[in-house]
Amino acid sequence: MKKLLIVVNVDWAFISHRLIIAEHAVRNGWEVYVATNDTGRAMEIIDKGIKFIPVNISRSGTNILQEIRTIFQFYNIYSQIRPDVVHHVTFKPVIYGSIISKLLGIKGTLNAISGLGYNFTSNRRGFVQNMMIILMKFGFRQKNLAVIFQNEDDYREVLSLGVINKNNKINFIKGSGVNLDLFRYTPPVKKEKLQILLPTRMLWDKGVAELREASNILKHKYRDSVMFILSGIADNDNNAGVSDKYLKDWEEPNYVKWIGFVKDMPEVYSASDIVVLPSYREGIPKSLIEACAAGRPIVTTNSIGCKECVDEGINGYKVPIKSTVELAVAIEKLILSESDRLIMGKKSREKAEKEFSEITVVNHHLKIYNNLLNIDWVKK
Template identity: 30%
Template sequence: MDTVFLTSNTSWYLYNFRKATIRALQDKGYSVVCLSPLDEFSARLEDELGAKHVALPMVGKSTGLVQEMRSLLFIWQTFRHYRPVFVFNFTIKLNLYGGLVCNMLRIPFVNNISGLGTAFIHDSWLFRRVRQVYGLVNRRARHLFFQNEEDLAVFRDAGLLGKTPMTLLPGSGVDLDHFAFQSLPKETSITFVMIARLLGDKGVREYAGACRLLKERGVAVRCLLVGPLGVSNHSAVSEEEVAGWQGDGILEYRGATDDVRPVIAESHVLVLPSYREGMPRTVLEAAAMGRPSIVTDVPGCRQAIEAGKTGWLCEARSAESLAEQMLKFIAMREEDRQQAGVAARARMEASFSEARVVQAYLDCLAG
């Protein structure tokens, strides 16, 4: 049985965002191996999806030479042992390291550019070198997948593409049956929710700041925050910060969950003040359930909504701008909020089906 690898910097990502791809590959007769650091979702990849998991010794925020060489060597040893017929790389480090090893071992591979991440949001000598290597790897890929036109333009303008074929996809898509439409709650008090890894680059601190501004103005709202703490990333939000926000009564932290549907259902609007995205899955999932979103006017986020119809834009890195847009949503008529939710669902049905994304990956194997 031929083996196909999926690689990522977390098992959480593969389980939550690539579940349908894993199952589709298995249906085609492939043995699927997931290469990612060990976390609470690693066992679920095996127990629930029937994939094999190989624990990758990688620290997400590490830039130390010894640790990074250890990760690169492990990938080389793993691919050399399994000799996969194809590799799908997700997230920046695995695009780089997985792509380098695939090139050395002459294994066909695809890189999925699911956002530019820290290497493009910040600038330093190290991150400039990372971008150079990214370009070298991408030129050797069988195919490149992007999630928004602006990220594609950044890579093209920086000469990081070569002549590699590329496709623009709607993120990882959304399962329209699993995320079924639900009408907005009837409560008069508006509930906002942010669902994301707790990173500064996701705009978590701006969300907390906006919630604080609303509370200080005496606005009766609920502000929910959902997502994992302890993320290995330079911009990670600390547990102490979250405890402080809760202690001040400005938001309610719900922790991490592998089923966001209940918290979306009890909310009126999703908030994602991220600094940059590929195509934010939480916005798509909320839209499929009939929830509009307030997002920052940055690449990825602005493509995830139709501004003024299925969601609204605010300035990046500005709690004040976000709070202003949240106040505008509160002031809207109930029927206008409901219509925005209906339009969000319709847009998902028209252009963001998960089936389209999965088929694009299967087509790479045939090519």
């Protein structure tokens, strides 16, 4: 049986973005292992017939001793499992895992670069970033390595860093896809207040502060007719994490409510009227492709990753990064026009059906796995 090892920072991110791929790999004859941090959701993975390996991957900080321990954990896991294909997701698994797979001669390596993340926002470039680039260059120089990018901008940036080489097989996949049956189009429900939804982990780089300022700009006109809903965890393990205190201070009865992590996101989208994500950069944000599938108009930034989810004036609006006034103006346009919200919401659904189908993403991944082993793949 072919062995597939997926390495990702944390279990909930795997469940949200890659579980469906692993499930289909199992159905197609792969023995699948997942190595990730266990935050208490391991059984959700094990129940799908996937072997779970707990590993301590720090998502913040650069404690050298901790990083060395992580590298040794990777080495031991790869040595014991001897996977045919290893799939790395997010930067530390990509960097450390590529080096280990190269040293051990793993048959096929797949690196998913879903946005360059915190370390490459706001023109951050210092010793840590330069070391990451050096390590990536070394790890990527192997004969049978494929890379997945979610957008052309990330590909061009990584290419400019000299990380990509002629042997790497480049693939473009628009995000992790969305289940079009689970996230169904539902007409907006008439209610006392319009709901404006921010569905994301609460990180500064997601534009949380900018949305707070925009909500303050709109407050004097719309506090009696609009409700801002913040749906997502306060990610305290992330360097860009917004504190619980900040979110609770922002809350205001009948105007701003932070509901934290919600498992039933289709219901949250269904209750919303407008979806907002003022992020600084993304790969392809899952929250926006889910918003498209649910048929909601979107206000986002013209940043890398976000701009791919909105056709300007068709299914929403794009504003400059960190532009609070323009953000408030775009939100107000949708507040004032029920017909625009309805038309744009339907266009969002059409876009999801055309570009973001989960099954298309799954099939593309399975094809890559098999191509790394020079096996012809037939869908099952």
